[in-house]
Amino acid sequence: EGILAITKALLQSGVAYVGGYQGAPISHLMDVLADAKDVLQDLGVHFESSASEATAAATLSASVMYPIRGAVTWKSTAGTNVAADALSNLSSGGVTGGALIVIGEDYGEGSSIMQERTHAFAMKSQIWLMDPRPNLPTLVRMVEEGFELSEATSTPVMLEVRIRTCHVHGSFVAKNNKKPSFTLREALEKPVRDVNRIVLPPASYMQEKDKHERRWPAAIEFIKAHRLNETFGPEHGDVGVVMLGGMYNSTMRALQYLGLADAYGESAVPLYVLNVAYPLVEDEIAAFCLGKRAVLMVEEGAPDFIERDLNTILRRRDLQTKVSGKDVLPMGGEYTAPVLMKGLREFFATHARELLGNEPPRPDAAAVLADPRVKALSTVVPPRPPGFCIGCPERPIFAAMKLVEQELGPHHVSADIGCHLFSILPPFNIGSTTMGYGLGPASASAFNVPSGKRSISVMGDGGFWHNGLASSIGNAVFNKHDGVTLIVDNFYSAATGGQDIPSSRALNRRRKTNNSIVDAVRGIGATWVRQIDRTYDVTKMRDTLRAALTAKESGPKIIVASSECMLNKQRRTRPLFAKSVRAGERAVREKFGVDSDICTGDHACIRLSGCPSLSVKHTDDPLKDDPIAAIDENCVGCGNCGEVAEAAALCPSFYRATIIHNPSIWDRWIETARLAVIGWFEKRRNAGRVAFASDPA
């Protein structure tokens, strides 16, 4: 995977410390390093999962005074927003050792955040931004060059990789890992300081000057000398294409569709590929544009920063080359091959018609998509957004919320970032806004006025430790916010792949876990605090929520709902269970079922669950029109179905089966006894029953 190649590249660049905050698409980088602690120990590399992106960015200050290489990573732009404060300080003071920030640009299909460009941060803080071609050798090379560039210019460097790039499979020639030449220990034992590195007048003004007068030209020199940007295709041409490295593969595909490139990267059009998106090397650009009628700028997302720079550069040098870009390409949205093909075609049609020749057939599904038989699908194929996993402990929480809603009417619900945000989708449809990680309760701050209804805000344990404790809970306590806060505690940073956080229950040798969220909120001054240790207890969950919404006491009402993330629990317990069954030990599993002859097919249970394993099936019973509920073999017996049926007084068609593998002598004995007695009564009942042979007793 691309992200693993980057991880390896860090180690072979002699990095001394790595930090970061997990999140798609870069979680894997952290997970691998977390698992590779032995390798890291041998190399003397310090790794830590930072409390937030701000922490991660601040960690880079180890490279300010000392020739130490460090790298941090996070998901952008969400994470870069959080890190911005530290980044500004870091880039102003400048670095001595190479400081690399691996940015997971979460843009386009599959993204889970707002669609923005990290580019703006690079420009405003003057951090160099690399956007390498998405193939493994280039990624690895850019990591290595990135550190060099950072050191040559005393400037931190961002390495931007997009979602698919992180998960792209490929190969590269690996080198040996390098021990850091200067260690953190040496730094601690021989500390150095330089007041000019600190952002305070007059130093801050000197730093600004240094940025423009020394660091910038140095960067330009380095990028030129090391040929970080690449050119492909013929030396000369009437038109050319300038693109960000990340756009290379899709652009090549688009050119291939237009008959202007082959499958192996041979291009009939001059291409200038910016593996460094910022700063631009004016000479290279000018050289590329010289003698060309027009160039097309391919940069994804808004605003069109580079296209504007191109124009400025050409004006300054009075070059008449036309610059095309967002005029033929969309301002927003992912630049897929079809999108690029359309834009490129328009560009060539306008500026170099002859290149298009007789236009070979292009892949085109328009006719298929226009056909009524395919169009009809849009009314048939159901949307399938991600949702709560089978047995998710958050499901009963929102089931309980829905039950309270039925009693007390709808409330304003401020949601947060995390799996629990799936509550906004059917069947729960709960949640009005999300303002950022750990900001659920904070985003309810204004709703602190006398009112018939209180606001409810939801926050996960991940968001809580990320900054919710101060920004949300602290704020609510301090301002006596009279709302209800629900903290969903599932023992992991679950949405990002199940990493440990301070309140994780697992024992982690290298971290201090098991820090109670309840203690934390009490410590910060909250008084109305309730802990629920089993979220699957829907009745208790509902009653506690009702109590919080109706309590006389003013000030924040905080409910901490705790149960282990089922995805991670299953990963943890499944193998153990299978093992003990094989070993012949007594092992118990639970599974739910539905009595099809009792279910009437109203699906009220599903409207309070949405569990993937609770589905429907059509029956062969001629007297039943509607499909009835059914539970498939993936049920993990979490208990939500039964609890909900109980709490909402639904129907009694659910049953819980407790299956005892390798039962003990005692189990067998009591089972035999029970069967004997019950069997006797069954015979009596059946004797008294009149029935057709086709209907078993």
Place this chain on the structure above:
Amino acid sequence: MSDGDFGRTGILGSPRISVAIVAMGGQGGGVLADWVVALAEREGWAAQSTSVPGVAQRTGATIYYIEMAPAKKDAQPVFALMPAPGDVDVVLAAELMEAGRSMMRGLVTPERTTLIASTHRAFAVVEKQTPGDGVADPGAVSIAADFAAKRVIAFDLEALAKSNGSVISAAMFGALAGAAVLPFDRAAFESAVRAGGTGVESSLRAFAAAFDQVQQRPIEPIRRFPEKRFVSPPDSTGHPELDGLVARIRSFPAEAQPWLFAGVRRLVDYLDPAYALEYLDRVGMLSDADRRNGGEAKGFAFTCAAAKYLAVAMAYDDVARVADLKIRESRRARVRREVDAGAETIVATTEYFHPRAEELCGSLPKAWGEWIENRPDVFKRLDWLVNRGRRIRTDTVTGYLTLAFVASLGRRRRNSLRHAREAAHREAWLAGALAALERRYDLGVEVLACRRLVKGYSDTHARGLSKFDRVMSAVPALSGREDGAVWLDRLKRAALADEAGTALDGVLKTVATL
């Protein structure tokens, strides 16, 4: 251009082969993608796979995309990171509606694409949550596939994988090999699986089974519902009362007899033969009316509907019925089967009940029940006593006996308050149906069919009743119209569309303006 001579000619004479795997999170699409890449690389091709796993977890729809091209010493192929409409050679769909989604995305085109789809369904929440039948029509997908794909391979890969103790990814890999759309032979596929490591034997079994089915039955017809199972009445039951019932059924129009026997079976099982006879008498009256109103020409649709829905109405769900069904001897084996409890295991079953004062009063003799209901304070106190969730272990003697007792109360149903209410509601409904029948035959049939709205327990049941009443309220207005039955059917479907009844309100408004 450097390269003119390409081995295999895909679009634009490119040697590239592109494979898209459309699946839901947790279906092992990643494993399948790894197999395909491993396969291509072992055969000396360059290959690349990409995915967007962020949402792939947690059951969301997702795509894994693979491209491969013959490797060259001097040049590396440049692969795309996502499938482009009209440029996909193979689409592997791990679920039927995902196959539909891939066509909506334009990934399946007649010139290029072999569509290999599993015909099984994993229903989406929007399909499951509908109070009625929200299941999407699979027919639309197969119609689109026959048009959009160059070649279709479609059968239940999920079931096939399970029956071979494996998972769908292995079966899909087998189907891919069987389809012979990649320039690699079967052995190469299998060695890729072996190299994979885990669960090799079962994977290879599923692989082989899928491979073979592609040769023999590459397309299986998709059925939305199972056939309704009608049992034909036995000539002799060895029980005089039952024989009497069967004889009586034979006196009805042939079209209605299967329905009547289904109803009789239900009611004998529900209470006793006498109750079933009561049912036949009632249907008899309706059937006569049917005949008078020219039912013969209509295939006695009215009698059939009456036979069906009256049985459901008379076998109303109550606590006794539930208790009775929960302690059937046959249930023990069924539960073991449903939770696939292997031999040598012991299974305990826990039932979830939530009785309320309403149900208790309902089961009491009419007079007593009403006495309590007319005294709110008494009712409240009673409710405080009974209204809570109760879990009963049907595998224990005490639990069994508790439910056996509750079940036995069913015998005295006839004089219970609930029975009286059900009877009254039923008669009102049937009277309405008859009245409608006199005006317009089809409307009468539709009125009977509206009984479908009454289902569920406690609140759900109440909600059903109120929807039923609201739909019925439109009948008088509709009985004057030629298309009254059509509108009533529309109302019924609307009532089944959502819980709140929003859709129903809409149609009711429309009806009011007719």
